Amino acid sequence: MIQFKMLSDLLGDRFTTDIFERQFYAGDLAPLPKIFSLFFKSTPDAITRPINTKEVSEIMKFAYSNRIPVTPRAAGSSGIYSCVPTMGGIVIDIKSLDYKIEIDKNANKVVVHAGVVWKDLEHELNKKGLSLMAYPSSAPSSTVGGWLSSPGCGIGTLKYGRVYGQVLSIEVVLPNGEIMKVSKDEERFNWFLGSDGTTGIITEVELMIRKIPEALSAHLLKIDDQETLCKVLQDVAKLKPFYLSYSDQIYTKMLKEAGKESHTDSKYMTFVVFDGSKKEVTESVNKLENIVTNNSVKEAPRQIAMDEWEDNLHFYPMRIKRAGPTLLAGDILIPLKNISVAIEKLKKLGIEFGIEGTVPLHDYTVLMPMYLTDERKFLEFVFSLRHVKSMNDIAISVGGMPYGVGMWNLPFASRIIDTKEKRRIKKQLDPKNIMNPDKHTHAVSLMPRIILNPLIFSAAMLAAGIVAIPMKIAGIIKN
Ligand SMILES: Cc1cc2nc3c(=O)[nH]c(=O)nc-3n(C[C@H](O)[C@H](O)[C@H](O)COP(=O)(O)OP(=O)(O)OC[C@H]3O[C@@H](n4cnc5c(N)ncnc54)[C@H](O)[C@@H]3O)c2cc1C
Incomplete structure (x- = not known):
């Protein structure tokens, strides 16, 4: 029986071992048959909700000295079991770490707590005429730290590159509780990004931001065959729009069942959004019109595309579960x-x-x-x-x-990451293997x-x- 008195003294009612609360942390977005609970101890022994870096550090020191597994969990929006314990232990609920949003308008940067939700951050930035350069399609619920611990591709990354490139520095708590600030020009910077929370806990992030773009233009293209879809996507990607997505008729049907009417009747639909200066957007739109003509593709009325962007069509995959x-x-x-x-x-x-x-x-x-x-x-x-x-x-x-990778893609890990190098780093930072075990590089x-x-x-x-x-x-x- 683990003695958690130190943690309950430290966190008060932000610490719990209540089974009703703990069971909510035993899964992620992907449903699993109950039989799997026989294979893993996915229900944690305790939940902690720290509100600052010092508390995260104290929790880690306690876990490290007692060899207790720790799983960082934010919004739980990944579906590969990456934020679910397999050996019980302590879950650190990162969503409680969401107080700080310090905007430096002159330097175009923001320092933000890892538990802040992307959409909330964008909302705060917009109030000051600023905007994120990228965010995930799960932005309505997923957190800054959660996405940085994932592969980091999303909305805006076609134009600006993977989100990792927009991070200036991070504050991390190492498995032994040490607090470390790492800036982007240090080699160890890459030890923590995209690591499924296996090397440390990201507590704060310094992020590059931009002014709200002067112009935005949204386009829905209707495409009737696979070959044209493939060709159009390659051509449009070269224009580096802020957002580029595609879907087929069955997905449209699922959207409809989830309560979202569609305006397209074609086999495939492509959604393109350009933003930037007026000149930049006009040039891109002209090039898009050429692509449309050259490939005999139809474009839906632009107002519909604009309405879909404002109605957050790009976030709809979050809701499609309702089609269940x-x-x-x-x-x-x-x-x-x-x-x-x-x-x-x-x-x-x-x-x-x-x-x-x-x-x-x-x-x-x-x-x-x-x-x-x-x-x-x-x-x-x-x-x-x-x-x-x-x-x-x-x-x-x-x-x-x-x-x-998370956990479910461990059989494919060597195809996704440099497992040898990642294991070397893991061994160095976490010799007791307490940080999110059974994830990312290998199962223990x-x-x-x-x-x-x-x-x-x-x-x-x-x-x-x-x-x-x-x-x-x-x-x-x-x-
Ligand atoms: C509809 C939908 C759309 C999505 N779109 C995208 C997308 O565009 N791009 C994309 O990459 N993914 C996407 N995802 C997957 C997922 O949403 C992202 O990976 C997301 O950013 C995870 O954030 P989260 O806050 O939910 O983290 P969680 O799912 O809670 O955690 C993810 C991983 O990060 C670790 N972790 C969380 N916080 C921290 C921290 N502060 N420090 C260290 N480790 C931490 C966890 O242990 C876990 O390993 C999507 C998922 C859905 C359902």
């Missing part, structure tokens, strides 16, 4: 030029999936094939999970990779080590695929 009962989605990074090949391969999986994708880098797209299942039907749900692995395999087969506890071993994982998924065939024929499962 249960939504599962792949999240794969693939070379832009191979979208068409990837879609063809996905079709061969034989499931009805909707496509939503963004182009956050000039030569790569993040594709989210989404499909509906029903977690209330045990077999149906368990067997439908194998398609996520198939989607990752498809990404790799076309020169891409799963987007992010027994069951994840077995289940997520690449060979065992592949064999299990292959077996599931074989067993699924007669079950589908017999009508026991749908997908």
Whole structure:
């Protein structure tokens, strides 16, 4: 039995071991069959809600000296189990660290607590005529620290580059409780960004910002075939718009079921948003018009596109869960030029999936094939999970990779990150392996080590695929 008296003295009612509260931290956005709770201790032993760096440091010192696993969790909007414990221990709820937003208008920068939600930060900046250079599509709920611990592609990154490049410095609490400020020109800066919270806890971030752009122009393009979609996306990406996304008719149907009417009737829709100076935007729009003409593509009335941007169409994937009962989605990074090949391969999986994708880098797209299942039907749900692995395999087969590691993509980790180098850093910073164990580079506890071993994982998924065939024929499962 762990003695938490020190933490309850430190944090008062911002510390709890109440089971009702703890169970909310035992999962993330991706639903899982209950049977998985037999494999991991995903319910933490205690929840802490620090409000400043000093408190985070004290919690870490306590955990480090007692060898207690610590999982940082912010909004929990990632679906790869990256913020879910596997060995119980302490969860540090980063969302309580959201007091500081210090804007330096003259220097175009802001110092912000890691728990601040991106959309709230943008709102505060807008009040002063300023704006973020990038934010994730999950901005209505996800936090500054959460996105910096993820792969860092999103809205604005096609124009300005991955968000990591906009960070001037970070304050981190190391696993042993030491507080460290690291600026972008130091080598160790990269030890913490995109690390799934396995090397330390980001508490504060100094971020470059920009003035609200003088002009903005939104465009909805209607496209009727895959090849043209692929060509148009590559051409438009070269113009470096602030936002570029695409979706298909099934996704549009899901949106409709989630309560969002669509204005397009074509097979694919592409959403393009330019911003910048009036001159810059006018030039980009002229070039877009050429692309539209050269590819015989239709454009929806511009006012509709503008209304969709103002109505936050780019945040709608957050709401599509409502189309349920249960939504599962792949999240794969693939070379832009191979979208068409990837879609063809996905079709061969034989499931009805909707496509939503963004182009956050000039030569790569993040594709989210989404499909509906029903977690209330045990077999149906368990067997439908194998398609996520198939989607990752498809990404790799076309020169891409799963987007992010977390825990579920550990079998693919060596395809996504430099695992050897990351393990070296991990060993140096966290020799007791207490920081978010079983994530990012390797599994440490027994069951994840077995289940997520690449060979065992592949064999299990292959077996599931074989067993699924007669079950589908017999009508026991749908997908
Ligand atoms: C609809 C939708 C759209 C999305 N769009 C994007 C997108 O555009 N780009 C993208 O990259 N992802 C996207 N995601 C995935 C996810 O939302 C992002 O990764 C998100 O930024 C995570 O932030 P969070 O606050 O929810 O962090 P969490 O999910 O709570 O945590 C994510 C990881 O970061 C760690 N962590 C959290 N805070 C800290 C901290 N302060 N210090 C150290 N480690 C920490 C956690 O342990 C975990 O490993 C999307 C998800 C959804 C559902």
